[in-house]
Amino acid sequence: MPAITAVRGRLVYNSRGSPTIEVDITTDDRHTGRAAAPSGASVGIHETASFPEGGVAASLQILNDNAGRISGADPGDVGAMHKVIREIDPEPGYPKMGGSLAFALSIAAAESAAKSAGKPLYRFLGEQAPLASASSASSASPAERYRFPFPLGNILGGGAHAGPGTPDMQEILICATGSDTVQDAIRTNLEVHSELRGVLQKLDPGFSGGKGDEGGWAPKLDNERALQAAAKACENLGFTLGREVSLGVDFASSTQWDASRSRYVYDRAGFENDPGEQIEFASDLISRFKLIYAEDAVHEEAFEDMAQIRARFPDVLVTGDDLTVTNAAILEKAARGGSCNAAILKVNQAGGLYDALEFAAAGARNGIRLVTSHRSGESTESHISHIGIATGSKMLKVGVVGGERVAKLNELLRIAESQDGTEHDLIQGMAEL
Ligand code: 2PG
Ligand code: MG
Numbered sequence: 001m002p003a004i005t006a007v008r009g010r011l012v013y014n015s016r017g018s019p020t021i022e023v024d025i026t027t028d029d030r031h032t033g034r035a036a037a038p039s040g041a042s043v044g045i046h047e048t049a050s051f052p053e054g055g056v057a058a059s060l061q062i063l064n065d066n067a068g069r070i071s072g073a074d075p076g077d078v079g080a081m082h083k084v085i086r087e088i089d090p091e092p093g094y095p096k097m098g099g100s101l102a103f104a105l106s107i108a109a110a111e112s113a114a115k116s117a118g119k120p121l122y123r124f125l126g127e128q129a130p131l132a133s134a135s136s137a138s139s140a141s142p143a144e145r146y147r148f149p150f151p152l153g154n155i156l157g158g159g160a161h162a163g164p165g166t167p168d169m170q171e172i173l174i175c176a177t178g179s180d181t182v183q184d185a186i187r188t189n190l191e192v193h194s195e196l197r198g199v200l201q202k203l204d205p206g207f208s209g210g211k212g213d214e215g216g217w218a219p220k221l222d223n224e225r226a227l228q229a230a231a232k233a234c235e236n237l238g239f240t241l242g243r244e245v246s247l248g249v250d251f252a253s254s255t256q257w258d259a260s261r262s263r264y265v266y267d268r269a270g271f272e273n274d275p276g277e278q279i280e281f282a283s284d285l286i287s288r289f290k291l292i293y294a295e296d297a298v299h300e301e302a303f304e305d306m307a308q309i310r311a312r313f314p315d316v317l318v319t320g321d322d323l324t325v326t327n328a329a330i331l332e333k334a335a336r337g338g339s340c341n342a343a344i345l346k347v348n349q350a351g352g353l354y355d356a357l358e359f360a361a362a363g364a365r366n367g368i369r370l371v372t373s374h375r376s377g378e379s380t381e382s383h384i385s386h387i388g389i390a391t392g393s394k395m396l397k398v399g400v401v402g403g404e405r406v407a408k409l410n411e412l413l414r415i416a417e418s419q420d421g422t423e424h425d426l427i428q429g430m431a432e433l
Contacts, residue, residue: 006024149431161213
């Protein structure tokens, strides 16, 4: 059993250039884990706040004040690390330390322990209590459970991730649903992203090639024309939507929702929807563009409206993000009401790793498909590639291009290469969607 002998934190910057916290954990057998917290631009009202008042400096102070408590802890048990973190900050939502410190501390500890055990991180995580019990409940051995999630990538960005003139909708996403291998799925997403640039340039010769926060193109187009351009790029490559590739949309509808007027305001496109019209608007796009994936098609508290969309489209991943905020109790509520059949897992929405594993277990219990996801402000690390595999996620939402996005995709390629056919390392192909 390894023990933590050193913990160190520092201020670093994320892909948006915003300050964040990075933590190093070293074990007595000299393995170091390192993690830096990401951050979102479209943030759910129920998600954990990244930092306490005082920002990164306040979180670093808490870390330094509690270094003695962390030293000696066992990083090999995510639940035990969670207890240590909870001793420091017992309140829900980590108001004292901030979710970012809970994230960095718990993931750095897990990485140090996985290295100490000589295991890939996905396998270390898959053996941890909340996930191991979820898998024994479904009587699958770990080797049977591991599959590659389909990479889901932002090819065209708008909303909170891009400037004026871009679509109100936050993300148009590509997923190579027909791919048999993760290598092919990554390559296909890259081809579509690249082809789309040409399509956009034809539509607007003045298109500069500008991109949003996650590497998706950020053209001056409304929602409809942006989706048409994405469909055209797929078609130009000889793909049929719903076969080799499928499109998805993160509507991020809370960004448009004006609670005081009970309306969704699409100010860039120049229209408004009442809640009923929003359901029809989203349903129409799902049908016409054969979307495989529709995230936050209504605002974050519209559980019943989401249930209507879910009921209409049983074969589409009707996904909660701001709706479910990686919170196991909220996911249970969404599952009871039939609000979604899929949910985003972002560790920092919950705070620590253990919270996120409990969320994953709640997803497994309720038959909710998981989509492990990056944030728009990311680190260059690749822990989420492992978290996606360990949690049995169907998709890994990590973007298509940009160093901090490609880091996650390249890690999937390395994991694929390390498959040597032994019982424990065998990942059995792509997830079943
Ligand atoms: C989302 C995410 C990631 P952000 O809404 O799903 O794509 O964006 O990190 O800005 O919340
Ligand atoms: Mg989202």
